[in-house]
Amino acid sequence: MKSILTLKNILLTIIIIIVDLGVYIFLGFMLMNYEDFYEESEGPYWSLESMTLTEKVTYICFNGWIILNLLAIGFILYRISKYLINKRKKKTGYNNA
Secondary structure: OOOOOOHHHHHHHHHHHHHHHHHHHHHHHHHHHHHHHOOHHHOOOOOHHHOOHHHHHHHHHHHHHHHHHHHHHHHHHHHHHHHHHHHHHHHHOOOOO
């Protein structure tokens, strides 16, 4: 069975996490523009009607990035559980899958 903890996999994981955090930080800074220049006369706080086009795109991208991260975490958990089940089946000799 191949080892999961290779140097290549560890470095790739670290790079993915750094890029992910970078996107969160970038989108967070972009959303700070909305917080700094919000006016009550334009509509309720955090409503799309009170945002400019750039703020709307940033807001939607931020929420999309959260959904993408949740899907990625779900996929990783699925792969880990599949790996552990296959490992246990090989250890016990049970191959009726």
